[in-house]
Amino acid sequence: MSAVTPEPRPKSLMLHLDGVDKSFKRGGQSIVVLEELSLKVPTGEFLALMGPSGSGKSTLLNLIGGLDRPSHGSVVVDGQSIDSLKSSELTRWRARNIGFVFQFYNLMPVLNALNNVALPLMLTNLSHAERRKRAEIALGIVGLGHRLKQYPRTLSGGEQQRVGIARALITDPKILLCDEPTGDLDRASARDVLDLLQVLNRDLGKTIVMVTHDPQAAECATRILHLDKGRLIRESGSGANP
Amino acid sequence: MSMLSLMLRGLGRKWVRTLLTILSIFVAFMLFGFLAAIRVAFASGANVADADRLIVRHAVSIIQMLPETYGDRMRRIDGVKDVSHATWFGGIYQEPKNFFPQHPVIPDDHLNLYPELLLPAEQLQAWKKTRTGAIVGRTTADRFGFKVGDRVPIQATIWPKKDGTQTWTFDIVGIYDGAKSGTDTSPLFFRYDYFDEAHRGTRGQVGWYIVRVDDPKYADAVAEAIDQTFANSPAETKAETEGAFLAGFASQIGNIGAILTAIISAVFFTILLVAANTMAQSVRERTNELAVLKALGFGDGQVLWFVLGEALLIAGLGGFSGLLLSFTLITVVGDPTNGMLPVFYMPKADLGLGLLLVVLLGVGSGFLPALQARSLQIADALRR
Ligand SMILES: Nc1ncnc2c1ncn2[C@@H]1O[C@H](COP(=O)(O)OP(=O)(O)OP(=O)(O)O)[C@@H](O)[C@H]1O
Ligand SMILES: [Mg+2]
Numbered sequence: 082m083s084a085v086t087p088e089p090r091p092k093s094l095m096l097h098l099d100g101v102d103k104s105f106k107r108g109g110q111s112i113v114v115l116e117e118l119s120l121k122v123p124t125g126e127f128l129a130l131m132g133p134s135g136s137g138k139s140t141l142l143n144l145i146g147g148l149d150r151p152s153h154g155s156v157v158v159d160g161q162s163i164d165s166l167k168s169s170e171l172t173r174w175r176a177r178n179i180g181f182v183f184q185f186y187n188l189m190p191v192l193n194a195l196n197n198v199a200l201p202l203m204l205t206n207l208s209h210a211e212r213r214k215r216a217e218i219a220l221g222i223v224g225l226g227h228r229l230k231q232y233p234r235t236l237s238g239g240e241q242q243r244v245g246i247a248r249a250l251i252t253d254p255k256i257l258l259c260d261e262p263t264g265d266l267d268r269a270s271a272r273d274v275l276d277l278l279q280v281l282n283r284d285l286g287k288t289i290v291m292v293t294h295d296p297q298a299a300e301c302a303t304r305i306l307h308l309d310k311g312r313l314i315r316e317s318g319s320g321a322n323p
Numbered sequence: 324m325s326m327l328s329l330m331l332r333g334l335g336r337k338w339v340r341t342l343l344t345i346l347s348i349f350v351a352f353m354l355f356g357f358l359a360a361i362r363v364a365f366a367s368g369a370n371v372a373d374a375d376r377l378i379v380r381h382a383v384s385i386i387q388m389l390p391e392t393y394g395d396r397m398r399r400i401d402g403v404k405d406v407s408h409a410t411w412f413g414g415i416y417q418e419p420k421n422f423f424p425q426h427p428v429i430p431d432d433h434l435n436l437y438p439e440l441l442l443p444a445e446q447l448q449a450w451k452k453t454r455t456g457a458i459v460g461r462t463t464a465d466r467f468g469f470k471v472g473d474r475v476p477i478q479a480t481i482w483p484k485k486d487g488t489q490t491w492t493f494d495i496v497g498i499y500d501g502a503k504s505g506t507d508t509s510p511l512f513f514r515y516d517y518f519d520e521a522h523r524g525t526r527g528q529v530g531w532y533i534v535r536v537d538d539p540k541y542a543d544a545v546a547e548a549i550d551q552t553f554a555n556s557p558a559e560t561k562a563e564t565e566g567a568f569l570a571g572f573a574s575q576i577g578n579i580g581a582i583l584t585a586i587i588s589a590v591f592f593t594i595l596l597v598a599a600n601t602m603a604q605s606v607r608e609r610t611n612e613l614a615v616l617k618a619l620g621f622g623d624g625q626v627l628w629f630v631l632g633e634a635l636l637i638a639g640l641g642g643f644s645g646l647l648l649s650f651t652l653i654t655v656v657g658d659p660t661n662g663m664l665p666v667f668y669m670p671k672a673d674l675g676l677g678l679l680l681v682v683l684l685g686v687g688s689g690f691l692p693a694l695q696a697r698s699l700q701i702a703d704a705l706r707r
Contacts, residue, residue: 139706147617169622176620183705191332201619203326211565248619315512 239270348641356649460508634689
């Protein structure tokens with residue numbers, strides 16, 4: 082018997098968008114933002130989305146995260162077709178499965194780092210002590226274990242973004258959606274944040290979709306997609322080879 | 324972290340604005356409490372009116388006197404159970420601003436007609452034994468520190484004594500309380516026989532009669548029968564229920580209740596605008612935060628309650644403390660006019676109304692911003 086070369090085991094799909102259209106009504110006429118867009122993202126991938134302003138990157142991210150719904154087509158996340166979910170179900174699904182990281186951090190100014198990070202856990206039945214413990218761990222992961230009591234205004238941009246990432250991590254979601262996470266940061270802070278995202282992807286197995294304008298940031302991803310006028314036009318090779 | 328502490332922190336964000344809003348609500352509810360007590364003071368007569376009591380006065384006006392002999396004739400009319408009479412003495416204790424009513428009455432008859440005046444039995448006995456004896460209500464006793472055994476001089480204005488002097492001196496033999504918080508305990512009552520004998524005017528006159536009917540259902544018929552009995556006599560009568568009598572009396576000083584209600588309504592409308600403005604601003608400033616909450620998985624309903632809860636907190640903090648303080652001051656410190664008002668207390672119904680207004684204010688100021696927050700589209704809000 083000759084040895085059979087084992088088939089490479091197909092990676093499971095974390096994301097599957099099929100024939101997605103998205104248009105907005107503005108001033109009586111409808112403008113098409115995404116057109117016939119199809120996309121597969123395997124579990125554990127770190128995908129960078131690039132493209133000119135207005136090309137529909139944020140819109141795409143919103144569809145994946147269930148913040149908005151496609152006009153046509155289907156969005157399947159980890160086997161769950163999210164188009165079929167009712168609005169309240171979608172909200173609950175989002176709380177469990179998606180972690181968002183925003184360009185401008187969007188932290189609550191009235192809460193300290195610990196409470197900002199613990200905020201999503203208010204939707205769970207966890208005890209106060211348990212929430213606090215998890216928030217401490219999450220802040221430890223992003224390297225801010227010593228900044229628990231500090232309020233956002235007393236933290237640097239890079240630190241605030243790391244608090245934002247810790248908040249996205251706290252519910253242990255399968256996917257992190259990051260919309261220009263380094264867009265507001267200087268080089269060094271951006272580097273820290275990108276390194277952190279890489280660690281989360283590599284060591285914790287988080288699937289990451291990151292929108293960015295910065296080619297150097299995109300280099301951190303395992304795959305780079307370019308979006309132009311609502312279509313995926315080009316796929317460039319990954320920068321960081323796994 | 325709980326939803327409540329999140330709301331409280333939200334309030335603390337613009338704490339000066341929050342505090343000013345809470346303060347204005349607080350002041351409004353203080354005002355509400357005191358005006359409620361003042362309104363009761365003015366309406367006290369009508370509230371304590373008994374359905375089975377009639378007041379019989381001179382047909383021309385209350386200041387004209389009726390013969391004392393009418394009493395026995397009234398007792399013979401069908402449907403009349405008890406009869407008593409009183410007279411307006413209008414005396415002054417030390418100075419005019421110390422006003423309180425004084426009436427000469429027949430002790431047994433009067434207390435029989437007004438069971439809400441509670442006088443200890445031994446004090447009634449003492450009164451019946453003391454010709455110059457008088458009893459005084461708790462309000463006035465407290466106001467001037469009158470005690471049993473005191474001799475109180477009253478200057479006559481309408482009724483000088485036979486010898487031409489103005490000073491009537493009464494021996495305080497009893498202090499009565501009111502059975503209900505609405506009972507007027509300001510009058511001083513003294514003996515009619517002493518009055519009738521000692522004053523300079525014509526004997527055997529009384530100011531008005533108080534009649535108890537057998538059955539309140541026939542009160543109007545009995546009133547009519549009384550007026551018929553004395554028709555075409557030198558002193559014709561006008562009998563009416565105590566409620567109607569007091570209402571007519573009150574309308575002479577204007578419709579205080581309506582004026583107070585108008586003031587309160589205007590104040591509340593203003594406060595509603597202030598609170599609604601605070602909430603609208605607060606939600607507008609936090610559109611982004613609310614959208615983030617939604618993105619993190621907070622439901623539309625939760626966000627709605629979050630905003631509404633904040634409005635209720637503002638209304639509650641200001642409103643409850645205002646009600647509580649006014650209630651405490653009214654109950655503990657009492658009448659700010661020092662006894663000018665016959666009664667001074669905050670009725671339970673008004674306290675309940677106040678609590679209801681607090682909730683209405685919270686909901687009224689918060690529901691539009693709350694609905695706005697509920698229907699906030701995450702993607703739209705985050706683009707701004
Ligand atoms: N809610 C909306 N209503 C109307 N038009 C919208 C809406 N959301 C997005 N658009 C339009 O869709 C297009 C794509 O927007 P999107 O925010 O996805 O672009 P983007 O690629 O993220 O751009 P940027 O790099 O500037 O963030 C733009 O022309 C935008 O004006
Ligand atoms: Mg964008």
